Amino acid sequence: MSRESARARPCGGCGCGVGGGARIPGESKTFTIAMRLVILEDYDKASEWAAKYICNSIVQFKPGPGRYFTLGLPTGSTPAGCYKKLIEYYKNGDLSFKYVKTFNMDEYVALPRDHPESYHSYMWNTFFKHIDIDPKNAHILDGNAPDLQAECDAFERKIAEAGGIELFVGGIGPDGHIAFNEPGSSLVSRTRVKTLAKETILANARFFDGDLSKVPTMALTVGVGTVMDAKEVMILITGAHKAFALYKAIEEGVNHMWTVSAFQQHPHTTFVCDDDATLELKVKTVKYFQGLMHVHNQLVEPLHSMKSYND
Amino acid sequence: MSRQRAFPDTGSAGILQRLARPSPKARHVTQRSPDRWSCDGSGAAGNFLLPLKMPSNKSVSDAPITQFLNCHILKDHTLQREDLWVREGKILNPEKLFFDEKGYADVQIDCKGSIIAPGFIDAQINGGYGIDFSSATDDMKCGVSMVARRLLSTGVTSFCPTLVTSPVSVYHQVIPQIEVQDGGPKGAGILGLHLEGPFISKEKKGAHPEQYLQTFEKHGFQDLLDTYGSLDNVRIVTLAPELNRSEEVIRELVRRGICVSLGHSVSNLAQAEAAVKQGATFITHLFNAMLPFHHRDPGIVGLLTSNEIPAGQSIFYGMIADGIHTNPAALRIAYRAHPTGLVLVTDAIMAMGLPAGRHTLGQQVIEIDGLHAYVAGTKTLSGSIATMDMCVRHLWQVAGCSMEHALEAASLHPAELLGISQTKGTLEYGTDADLVLMDKELNVKATYIAGEWVWKHCKVANELEMGSE
Numbered sequence: 001m002s003r004e005s006a007r008a009r010p011c012g013g014c015g016c017g018v019g020g021g022a023r024i025p026g027e028s029k030t031f032t033i034a035m036r037l038v039i040l041e042d043y044d045k046a047s048e049w050a051a052k053y054i055c056n057s058i059v060q061f062k063p064g065p066g067r068y069f070t071l072g073l074p075t076g077s078t079p080a081g082c083y084k085k086l087i088e089y090y091k092n093g094d095l096s097f098k099y100v101k102t103f104n105m106d107e108y109v110a111l112p113r114d115h116p117e118s119y120h121s122y123m124w125n126t127f128f129k130h131i132d133i134d135p136k137n138a139h140i141l142d143g144n145a146p147d148l149q150a151e152c153d154a155f156e157r158k159i160a161e162a163g164g165i166e167l168f169v170g171g172i173g174p175d176g177h178i179a180f181n182e183p184g185s186s187l188v189s190r191t192r193v194k195t196l197a198k199e200t201i202l203a204n205a206r207f208f209d210g211d212l213s214k215v216p217t218m219a220l221t222v223g224v225g226t227v228m229d230a231k232e233v234m235i236l237i238t239g240a241h242k243a244f245a246l247y248k249a250i251e252e253g254v255n256h257m258w259t260v261s262a263f264q265q266h267p268h269t270t271f272v273c274d275d276d277a278t279l280e281l282k283v284k285t286v287k288y289f290q291g292l293m294h295v296h297n298q299l300v301e302p303l304h305s306m307k308s309y310n311d
Numbered sequence: 312m313s314r315q316r317a318f319p320d321t322g323s324a325g326i327l328q329r330l331a332r333p334s335p336k337a338r339h340v341t342q343r344s345p346d347r348w349s350c351d352g353s354g355a356a357g358n359f360l361l362p363l364k365m366p367s368n369k370s371v372s373d374a375p376i377t378q379f380l381n382c383h384i385l386k387d388h389t390l391q392r393e394d395l396w397v398r399e400g401k402i403l404n405p406e407k408l409f410f411d412e413k414g415y416a417d418v419q420i421d422c423k424g425s426i427i428a429p430g431f432i433d434a435q436i437n438g439g440y441g442i443d444f445s446s447a448t449d450d451m452k453c454g455v456s457m458v459a460r461r462l463l464s465t466g467v468t469s470f471c472p473t474l475v476t477s478p479v480s481v482y483h484q485v486i487p488q489i490e491v492q493d494g495g496p497k498g499a500g501i502l503g504l505h506l507e508g509p510f511i512s513k514e515k516k517g518a519h520p521e522q523y524l525q526t527f528e529k530h531g532f533q534d535l536l537d538t539y540g541s542l543d544n545v546r547i548v549t550l551a552p553e554l555n556r557s558e559e560v561i562r563e564l565v566r567r568g569i570c571v572s573l574g575h576s577v578s579n580l581a582q583a584e585a586a587v588k589q590g591a592t593f594i595t596h597l598f599n600a601m602l603p604f605h606h607r608d609p610g611i612v613g614l615l616t617s618n619e620i621p622a623g624q625s626i627f628y629g630m631i632a633d634g635i636h637t638n639p640a641a642l643r644i645a646y647r648a649h650p651t652g653l654v655l656v657t658d659a660i661m662a663m664g665l666p667a668g669r670h671t672l673g674q675q676v677i678e679i680d681g682l683h684a685y686v687a688g689t690k691t692l693s694g695s696i697a698t699m700d701m702c703v704r705h706l707w708q709v710a711g712c713s714m715e716h717a718l719e720a721a722s723l724h725p726a727e728l729l730g731i732s733q734t735k736g737t738l739e740y741g742t743d744a745d746l747v748l749m750d751k752e753l754n755v756k757a758t759y760i761a762g763e764w765v766w767k768h769c770k771v772a773n774e775l776e777m778g779s780e
Contacts (some may be wrong), residue, residue: 113410124406129394135413 035263036270037250037289038296039278043238046274047081050169050236052300053270054086055095057167057232059304063099068137070101070159072168072227074179075122078236079171087130094305097133101162103155104140105170105179105227108216109193111143117207118143141191141220152191152220159226168230172237175199176245176258180221183257189223224262232268235260240276247280371412374399377762378416382748384427385718386738395427397744400761404740422748425756428718429736430468430494430745431699432725434547434654435505435595435629437473438661443671444472444489447481451488459498461664463766465698466721466747466755469500469735471546473658476508476519483540491544494745494760502729503546506539507595510550510560511575515600518686518693519575520675527556532563545569546729549595551576552586565590570729572629573611575600580613587620593728594628596658597645598637599692615649627728629656630720632706633697635683639709646710654728655702655721660684660694704753714753 040046054071063069073079089095107119115121120140128138139158145151159165170178175197181189182197196204201215208214227233237246248258250271255261263269278286379395386393396403396416408414438444440461442454455472462470472489474482486504494500509525516524527534539545548564549572550557561571573586574595579602594601594611602610609616614626630653632642646653657663660677662670667679669687677693678685684693697705699721707717726736734743744762749755758766 114406120410121406124409128409129405135409135415138409140410 033267036296038270038272039290040274042274043081046238046272048085049300050082050272051085052303055089056300056304058100059306068099068101070162070165072165072230073102073104074169074171075119076171078238080126083127090131093307096306097131100133101137103159106219106221107141107143109143109218109220111216143220148193148220155191165230167232168227169234172235172242172245172260173200174203174241174245176248176260178227178260180219181224181259185224185256185259187256187262188225190225191222194219194221224259228262228266233263233266234270237271237273237277240279242277243279246277251281375417377418379420379422382422382425382427384738385715388715390715397762400744402738402740402742402744425748428747429722429738430747431466431721432736433467433470433657433699434725435473435656436470436659437475437694439659439663441661441665443661445474445477447484451485455489456498462499463758466700466758467499468494468745468760469502471502471505473505473507476523478523479538482538486540489544496763496765503544505547506545507549510554512551512577514577515575517575517600518691526554527560531556532560535560547572549574553578553582558589561586561589561591577602579608579610583611583614584617584619592627596631597628598641615645627652627654627724629654631656631658631695632702633682633695634705636692636695643710646712653720654724655706657699657702658695663696700755
């Protein structure tokens with residue numbers, strides 16, 4: 001495929017204005033303006049595709065001393081499968097996180113750091129304890145900081161000092177929120193304290209024994225603007241309960257009531273979803289992007305390994 | 312070999328191969344196939360220790376941090392696939408280390424699927440490897456040290472040297488020589504003495520010499536003090552509660568922090584319960600040297616299901632699970648009646664670790680025949696010669712209990728009995744890192760005390776051996 005055809009082409013069909021850019025196989029990443037909707041059969045395949053994409057991104061970046069790959073990370077049940085696959089690649093020796101800096105999206109306010117439902121605990125148990133990341137490079141907002149806004153400002157500074165985020169991985173709430181940017185959040189917001197929406201508290205109750213009074217009501221979160229600043233964004237969306245939010249995010253206009261829709265204006269966003277998450281999309285949208293899967297799969301096949309850089 | 316390489320050298324065995332600056336020796340090692348490194352669980356060749364040359368974080372402590380990987384640890388009463396972290400001889404909370412100190416391991420040990428349990432605690436052991444703790448000698452300190460060192464191979468990291476009924480002169484000679492001390496590379500830790508006798512029943516003396524039995528008739532507690540001389544390093548006393556004035560003796564011992572155990576006794580259940588109300592918490596080798604269970608008077612055995620135990624107090628019972636002292640069916644009855652009270656003890660005699668034949672125990676001669684040890688010329692059992700790890704395996708196989716329960720019977724329960732479960736007998740954060748590494752059949756592969764490697768099975772190759780091939 002020539003470099004020319006790799007540039008974004010506006011889609012003539014559904015008029016959604018998105019194109020299918022592709023990386024030239026074998027070369028390091030070229031920056032193509034693209035919105036991709038990658039549809040896999042089920043949760044496991046979607047998790048694997050996403051993990052392969054992250055792995056390839058890190059490996060092809062060739063991180064090393066003084067050259068860190070900056071990765072934005074989510075929490076919740078959606079990315080759990082992806083984290084498992086990444087741990088597998090690390091254990092196989094294909095991937096190392098030694099020169100990776102991570103920035104998590106959010107953390108509850110006033111929840112003890114070692115509480116089993118805190119995002120610190122989640123990240124430790126699901127990811128950090130299984131890999132070789134340097135603890136100094138794993139950044140998570142501190143919901144127990146004495147000055148919360150100062151903590152948020154410091155977080156923004158740390159991201160800037162790290163050179164910005166290469167790839168921000170996120171999920172989506174049933175109400176279309178990215179991180180804890182609830183409906184009505186500014187689309188140019190930065191890291192700040194947010195009061196959680198009722199729907200979010202209800203969705204989180206299952207992690208607190210179903211007791212609404214135990215669920216935190218405030219959180220520190222990166223802003224929509226913070227994520228928009230990342231070079232690349234990848235949003236994981238799986239399950240039928242997220243289908244309506246996905247529809248609002250990509251088939252309707254940019255709207256602060258569905259904050260994920262802001263990424264229609266990001267130069268490089270990939271939505272990775274399973275069949276169930278597409279249930280509210282138009283058939284022709286789904287068919288169009290399914291037809292592009294052979295192109296999308298070139299981003300993850302072959303799976304690059306750090307072992308091949310040993311010589 | 313390029314130094315400009317961006318990534319760590321990840322060979323086919325992944326984490327095992329990670330060295331900051333691969334030496335020629337390590338390079339040779341990394342070219343091996345993974346199979347050479349694997350441990351098939353039977354204790355066959357497998358490398359454990361591979362120092363990881365990562366700089367240690369010095370923010371809280373300069374002490375090196377050790378991480379045990381690929382292991383199943385006994386935590387919250389289950390065997391979990393979790394790593395175990397140790398610093399300065401204590402079990403470390405890795406999440407706190409990661410987030411608060413931004414720290415990580417200095418040394419990583421690949422356990423290759425081993426089980427890690429808290430080090431075993433033996434509350435009743437009369438000797439071993441040719442040493443008899445009840446013998447009249449001025450060299451007992453040396454003898455106890457030798458046994459303490461040999462015990463490491465059985466997974467025992469703490470023990471209570473036990474003296475059987477002996478003449479007063481022996482108590483006065485031997486007791487001052489044995490002191491409470493921490494374990495280490497020199498041997499298992501000594502928690503204190505277990506004095507089994509002489510205040511026991513004549514009818515249930517078992518292998519104890521009758522001429523040295525005593526009572527509390529004359530001066531109650533003072534009789535005990537006169538007999539033993541000093542109680543400074545005494546941890547457990549076994550006595551028969553039916554003896555006159557035993558209640559005041561038990562009360563005084565408990566007041567001094569000494570664990571009182573009922574044994575070698577013909578007491579009925581009421582007498583035993585009265586003793587428990589005074590603070591007795593242990594039963595010496597359940598079923599042996601006591602009245603058998605009777606449905607109208609269960610005797611001491613009835614304590615397992617008694618509802619006269621004071622609130623907040625637990626009753627524990629020692630079991631010699633060598634397959635000889637107790638029929639497996641009886642073991643199962645006790646286990647099912649009161650699973651959390653079962654404490655494995657070896658009650659091992661000096662012949663443990665010695666070949667078959669005649670040997671001297673206390674003031675008597677005993678005869679070894681296979682795993683049996685009899686009073687010479689009789690069929691009275693003299694004591695056991697099974698090691699603690701054999702007892703754990705036997706319990707697991709015949710009691711129908713889980714592996715976790717069998718391991719806890721040798722670690723958590725004795726620690727609870729002796730009131731030391733805040734520091735020993737568990738793998739909770741902040742407790743002493745006394746560990747025993749075992750394969751899936753519960754054979755001991757390596758023993759650690761305070762996080763230090765104190766014993767390993769001869770078939771477990773260390774890094775030096777692997778590198779030299």
